[in-house]
Amino acid sequence: MELPASRPPLAAAAWVGDAAAKADAGPVEFDAIYRAYAPLVRRTAWSLGGAQDLDDIVQETFLRLWRSWDGFRGESQRRTWVYTVTLNTARSHWRGRGRLKAAFKRFLMLVPRTEAVAGGQDAWELDAGLARALRRLDARQREALTLVHLEGLSLAEAAAAMGVPEGTVKSRLFQARSRMQALLQEADHGNP
Amino acid sequence: METHDWKERLKERHLAPPPAPVGELQAMHGRLGRPGNRLMGPVWTFGGALALAGLAAILWLPGLRADRAAQSDREFAAVDRWVYQQWNGVQSGTKAEDRAEEPGSGLLAVLDAD
Numbered sequence: 467m468e469l470p471a472s473r474p475p476l477a478a479a480a481w482v483g484d485a486a487a488k489a490d491a492g493p494v495e496f497d498a499i500y501r502a503y504a505p506l507v508r509r510t511a512w513s514l515g516g517a518q519d520l521d522d523i524v525q526e527t528f529l530r531l532w533r534s535w536d537g538f539r540g541e542s543q544r545r546t547w548v549y550t551v552t553l554n555t556a557r558s559h560w561r562g563r564g565r566l567k568a569a570f571k572r573f574l575m576l577v578p579r580t581e582a583v584a585g586g587q588d589a590w591e592l593d594a595g596l597a598r599a600l601r602r603l604d605a606r607q608r609e610a611l612t613l614v615h616l617e618g619l620s621l622a623e624a625a626a627a628m629g630v631p632e633g634t635v636k637s638r639l640f641q642a643r644s645r646m647q648a649l650l651q652e653a654d655h656g657n658p
Numbered sequence: 659m660e661t662h663d664w665k666e667r668l669k670e671r672h673l674a675p676p677p678a679p680v681g682e683l684q685a686m687h688g689r690l691g692r693p694g695n696r697l698m699g700p701v702w703t704f705g706g707a708l709a710l711a712g713l714a715a716i717l718w719l720p721g722l723r724a725d726r727a728a729q730s731d732r733e734f735a736a737v738d739r740w741v742y743q744q745w746n747g748v749q750s751g752t753k754a755e756d757r758a759e760e761p762g763s764g765l766l767a768v769l770d771a772d
Binding site for chain 2: 496497500504508509511512513517520521524525528529532593596597599600611612615616617646647650
């Protein structure tokens, strides 16, 4: 099996910057946490769930991070913990509770939906086939693919973030790659 | 789409998510409330618990009082039955368990007789 790239992509390494180091150093302000981890959280949430409700998931993740920041027990790296919170937030959102809450808030006009891109956020999807294949992956496979392949986490880090053994991450990764390949081939045959 | 480059394309997509909406940080500040709001969590939790306890008391207390009244009635009826049996026994010379029960008239009958 092909081993995952262990080196983070260049842009994904932004978290190593001063802001993250400062945010991890001690008592922090919410803005410092946001500045340090916003790109990481946004990227991860984007690959996990696409454009739909991306802003809601990002905001909810930061609220959770802020509330439990002092409760972090240091069993893993802070960055790994941030991934865990992001995954959990996305999972609970897509289980429906968060989605319902977001829809209800929008209904009450408390949080007007923000359209980041003209024509709606779906217009941001330049590669529809790729996005569709990603969406059709099992959620756990998509998490493994996102953390290891796209965010450049090691298998151990991804396992810690996902709360599963390394072997499970490996097998999910393998399944994710095979399935992506199959889905994209299927799409190619369907649209020559 | 060529399948062999899907990983690269996926990385490109991953690294270019839709931009954060303008004012996202301010929006989150709004959701956080005023500074020091981490103290407000327990306050809201305590207040909520207190409100629930009050509501439960309002709903539960009348029922409890009704239960106690019913229990008191039952106790009175039992005493009443016992007095009736005893009084009737003294009068007729039969055993208490053989005598018919006429609850509701025993104690009053005794009192009236007195």
